[in-house]
Amino acid sequence: PGLGRGAAGFVTQSDIGPATGRPKSATADGAGGDDAAGAATSSGTGSRAAELRAAKLAMQKMQKAQSTAAAAAAPTPFGEAPAGYVAGAGRGFGGSTHTNNDGPTGSSGPAMEGSLFSGKDESQFDDDDDEADRIYNAIDERMSSKRRKHNNEGNNNSNNPSSSSAIGDQFRELKEKLADVTEDEWAAIPDVGDHSLRHKQKRREDVFTPLTDSLLESRSKLNADASAGGQNALAGTAQVMDGTATSTAGFRTNLSGLAEARSTVMSMSLDKMSADSASGQTTVDPKGYLTSLSSTKIASAADVGDVNKARLLLKSVRDTNPKHAPGWIAAARVEEAAGKTAQARKLIMEGCEVCPDSEDVWLESARLHSQDQAKTILAAAARRMPNAVKIYLRAADLEHHDSTKKAVLRKALEANPTSVTLWKAAIELEDADDARVLLSVAVEKIPHSVEMWLALARLETYDNARKVLNKARKHLPTERAVWIAAAKLEESQNHGEMVDRIIDKAVRSLDKHDAVVTRAQWLKEAEAAEASGAPLTSAAIVKCTVGRGVDEEDRQRTWADDANASLSRNAVSTARAILAHSLSSFPTKRSLWLQAVDLERIHGTPSSLDEVLAAASERLPRTEIFWLVRAKEKWLAGEVDTSRNILTEAFKANPDSEPVWLAAVKLEWETGEIERARVLLSRARERAPTARIFMKSALLERECKHPDEAVDLLEQGLQKYPTFSKMYMMGGQICSEDLPKNKDSLDKARKFYQRGLQKCPTNVVLWCLASQLEENVADYGVGSASAGVTKARSLLELARLKNQKNPELWVEAIRLERRAGNDKLAISLMARALQEIPSSGLLLAENITTSPRVEQKSKSAAAIKKCPDDPRVITAVASLFAAERKNDKARKWFERAVVLDPDMGDSWAKLYAFELDAGTKDTQEKVKKRCISAEPTHGELWCKIVKSMSNRGKTVAQNLDAVAQSLRDKMRLN
16 A cells, blocks of 8 residues: 555565575566576575665565555445556556466566566666676676685585585684694683774874954953963963963963062062061062072972871861870871961961860971960960970070060069079070079079089089088989089099099989989999099999999900900090909909009000009019019110119019010110120129020120120020020021122031931921022122022922921022022922912912013912912002002002001011002001011011111111112012
8 A cells, every 4th residue: 555655565584484486587588587586585695785675575465466456455435446457547557457377467568577677668677787796696696706716615505606604614624623722822812902993103293273252352351351360270271281381271370460460479479478487577589589480399289289288187187086286286297388478377376276285386486486376375385384494494585585584484484483494595695693593593493403503513612512412312312313413513622532432322322312323324423523524533433333233244244345345435534443443352363453454554644654564563573574574664765774674673573584675675775875885794604505696696796796705605595595596597687698709608618507307307497598508609709690599409309308388488499590590490480389288378479470461460360369368469469559550459458458457567668668669658657657666576678677787676667668779679570
């Protein structure tokens, strides 16, 4: 129904079932196209247009059949239709009837009832429709061929081109292979990234739309109103969050309005800087205020966020507990930090109203306000809390004149007469007389204050001070500071005997009142008394308390440790008093006397040192060291006669003491009294005939140019002490150096060395001296130089056989070969020596010194690894740095060497030579002073030069200059 009016029904595929083919055309020109379309439709793989036409044709047939059946069933008012009548033909539905196998149709030609053109006659179906059908069919065929190409089962479906497998079927084999994928392989599959075009397209810039003139005019009026009203933010501008820039909101700013805004901002900043001053005075520099404004820190976005969080948190604190004073203070300080001083003041004033009994809130409010306002606030606080001491002190600080400060403090004392802090502040403003009056009142108001009593005693005269301290002792019987102050008072009047009595009475009184004062506290009080200039009080405290709580068997050790501890804190008088008390209890302890002597030598005076040495010599007369030190100190002070008298007393106490005899000989020898020295040595050989006495006798004769007498004395000494190696050495040196160089002197020297080697085969120095004598036989007119080298080599080989693993013998052999020009043999000997003694510092240092320059660094590193603390290796490395002009490193390594072994003279000499070349006058003098205090006695080069007869009697400083000059000369030759 309705087809006559052009209506068309809508039928789905499920309503009509499978698609039916299009009826064949009877005309010749449309036969081919219809047959192809019908074939395509019948096969189910035709085009979409053909299928739609077939569906509509079936729908029309169904509607037509329904209408015919309805007409036959019910009579119509028009009667039966004539034969061949087609309903709607008069309105353009169709003009003839065509009959085919399916029955009559509504058209007389190849009309396509199932197509979009159903209802038209055959003449209205043109060639364009057929061409469209062919194009659609070609496209469908193309798509079907592509599907067949990618389908693995194409051969099976070749007869049915319209069928296509599902997408899941295409990946079936791949899905089956997923069963073999391990967990690691699955985890290693990369994520699929987003490669869409939205990431590749260039972002389009912002588009700005111009504003209308009316909007611009209204916005400029708002800007003018904001500028006139002093607003912080200008309308029409958007401030960046970090506060570093401002950008206009899409329009051009009026320059006059901008200038007015700038002046407004500047005036606000100046007002703020003036208002921030708590004292009421401006803090603006009249010359550099613009610089100050430009350097003002601008808060960042993070700071602003933190401030807002703090505000919220503190607001919650205030709301939860409004009586909590720290919450109000913290909130005010947050606002102050944010630059909102007015808001901070407002908050803190609210806090004062809510928490009127909190000192801190009032003080914070006074701090945030100007000076005049702060005074008003503090006055209100004082009325509210008359016992608040801090309020009064702050109010006094705000006053600029002493008179007003005194008035504030006196009013405070009226309300708080027992406040020690207020009394102190008031007394500090007064002169001595007024302070004495105030203190007299203060001790009455607060008698428990020790400071007030002691301050009053210091201001009073001696008699009044004694009365004050007596009153203080009555009020404070357990306070030791009062007793100590009384002792200091007596010491200031030179009443030494009263000091001991007062301290003794103090100890007993405190014990009586059960006042617990430990021994360590008393010693601390003694050190404090010494620091205040009362050494007698310090000594009295030590004397009365140092033995408290110490066991009998631990007293000596404990007191010695106490003395050292006091010295470490520069409490010399306390340490001296401790040692004096210790020596009174242990008068025969040598270690305590030595400790006392060291203390007086370093921190005392010559007279105090002599007193201690005299007491030590008296207590320990058989200990020679105290006699000798005392005699030496007197001799260095120029008191030679006193030194002789001391040694005479020492002879009486120690008649057979070798050190005393030698000290007496040295005294006469150094002062030029050679005959006295000779007489003393003669008596010593009779009363104390020791090997050193004979050696010193021979040395005296040798220095006096009497070699024959010296040799005779040595022979006498060797008869009594045949194993004393130094006499053999001296005999050989006298014969080889002091006697004329001929065959006789050579034979005498050989005999001395041969006898010494027989008696002392382990003495290395004797072997070295003997080899050097044989090396230089050509100087005595006997034999050749090569023969002497051969004999010296054989002696050293024999020495190494008898004294194995001795580095001195190896070094002497290596140097012998180098002096003889046998460098290869010297290198071979060095290698053998390092194999035998790999950790010898002497050998390693010699190896560094004699190696080629290119090998010195590597050998230095190896030597340091083997002997990191050997001064000879350290000195060799320092010399290497000095040769390379690395002065800082060289100085550092030389310093390390002298610290490791201060007794090594070679290290001092090399350091001093280095400072002479690369240092200053100050560094040279410092090195020389340190060497003099160290008094070195060892070292190969040092002993060789110092013990030569030409340098006898020289001081340490002179010997240092001589050795350093020898080193510098040797460096110039090299």
